[in-house]
Amino acid sequence: MSTATSTAPAWVRQRQQPGALARLFDSKPFLIVVCLLPAVGLLMTFLTYPLGLGIWLAFTDQTIGRPGIYIGLENFEFLFEDPIFWGAVFYSVFYTAIATVGKFGLGLWLALLLNQHLPMKSILRAIILLPWIVPTVLSAIAFWWIYDPQFSILSWLAMKIGIRETPFDFINSAWPARWSLIWANIWRGIPFVAISLLAGLQTISPSLYEAALLDGASPWQRFRYITFPMLLPILAIVMTFSIIFTFTDFQLVYAITRGGPVNSTHLLATLAFQRGIPGGQLGEGAAIAVSMIPFLVFATLFSYFALARRKWQQGEAND
Numbered sequence: 564m565s566t567a568t569s570t571a572p573a574w575v576r577q578r579q580q581p582g583a584l585a586r587l588f589d590s591k592p593f594l595i596v597v598c599l600l601p602a603v604g605l606l607m608t609f610l611t612y613p614l615g616l617g618i619w620l621a622f623t624d625q626t627i628g629r630p631g632i633y634i635g636l637e638n639f640e641f642l643f644e645d646p647i648f649w650g651a652v653f654y655s656v657f658y659t660a661i662a663t664v665g666k667f668g669l670g671l672w673l674a675l676l677l678n679q680h681l682p683m684k685s686i687l688r689a690i691i692l693l694p695w696i697v698p699t700v701l702s703a704i705a706f707w708w709i710y711d712p713q714f715s716i717l718s719w720l721a722m723k724i725g726i727r728e729t730p731f732d733f734i735n736s737a738w739p740a741r742w743s744l745i746w747a748n749i750w751r752g753i754p755f756v757a758i759s760l761l762a763g764l765q766t767i768s769p770s771l772y773e774a775a776l777l778d779g780a781s782p783w784q785r786f787r788y789i790t791f792p793m794l795l796p797i798l799a800i801v802m803t804f805s806i807i808f809t810f811t812d813f814q815l816v817y818a819i820t821r822g823g824p825v826n827s828t829h830l831l832a833t834l835a836f837q838r839g840i841p842g843g844q845l846g847e848g849a850a851i852a853v854s855m856i857p858f859l860v861f862a863t864l865f866s867y868f869a870l871a872r873r874k875w876q877q878g879e880a881n882d
Contacts, residue, residue, distance in 0.1 A: 627843040638849075654829065655855075659809045662745050662748040688761070707818065740824060755801075771793075802865070822837060839852075
């Protein structure tokens with residue numbers, strides 16, 4: 564007699580469906596938004612709001628202690644007829660162009676030198692960084708002391724050895740003061756350019772130079788066809804930052820000359836401060852500051868198109 568045996572079905576625990584909160588935290592878009600919120604909040608508070616407020620003030624006649632009203636383009640119309648404003652525009656562009664060329668010429672030369680096998684390279688690199696890490700105001704005070712007609716060490720040495728009978732006039736005439744500020748900016752900016760380009764040089768494979776040497780390439784040909792093309796991306800980025808930092812320079816100019824003599828060394832940043840804070844014309848000062856935006860946008864576009872050109876050379880798609 565055969566008995567039929569039946570097995571009971573195995574008990575399987577039903578998986579509990581996740582709640583709405585769990586599904587929300589599993590959502591990738593939600594996590595992206597949550598992670599970006601602190602950064603967006605900081606940018607809105609410390610960047611977007613001041614920028615928006617400055618643009619709004621540029622279209623008002625607000626002064627210190629009195630709320631302004633919307634006046635449209637009157638501030639800009641006044642600036643277009645102001646010779647002091649156009650003098651600041653000219654000197655800002657001139658100051659940025661000459662200082663940038665000087666910083667990149669000397670900085671690239673210094674980076675190539677430091678990339679060689681030199682004794683105590685680490686100490687030399689640390690010493691070279693000193694002009695850049697010193698606070699700008701301290702550097703400006705040091706240069707003011709060097710340029711001052713009464714206390715200048717250069718004038719004292721020149722008169723001591725008999726080269727001159729009177730002190731040098733560095734900052735009491737228009738063009739000597741302009742060139743003096745440019746040299747001070749170049750001295751301060753060289754370390755940033757040199758160390759940044761040195762980092763780029765360290766990424767270039769030595770095998771490229773060895774192959775070029777085997778092919779009989781001269782030092783200039785190695786620089787032109789290997790060093791410069793490989794450095795182009797970092798050159799574009801460093802030059803963009805250098806142009807922005809130089810064009811918006813304030814502390815160095817204001818601490819040495821305060822825009823003088825006779826407003827000849829005003830940059831747009833120092834002129835905006837003088838009109839807006841000591842002068843009390845917040846609307847006019849904001850309009851001068853807003854006029855700097857097209858120049859800064861141009862510097863950013865320069866970096867972008869230089870990087871895009873480099874990608875095209877390497878056969879990559881532009882993102």
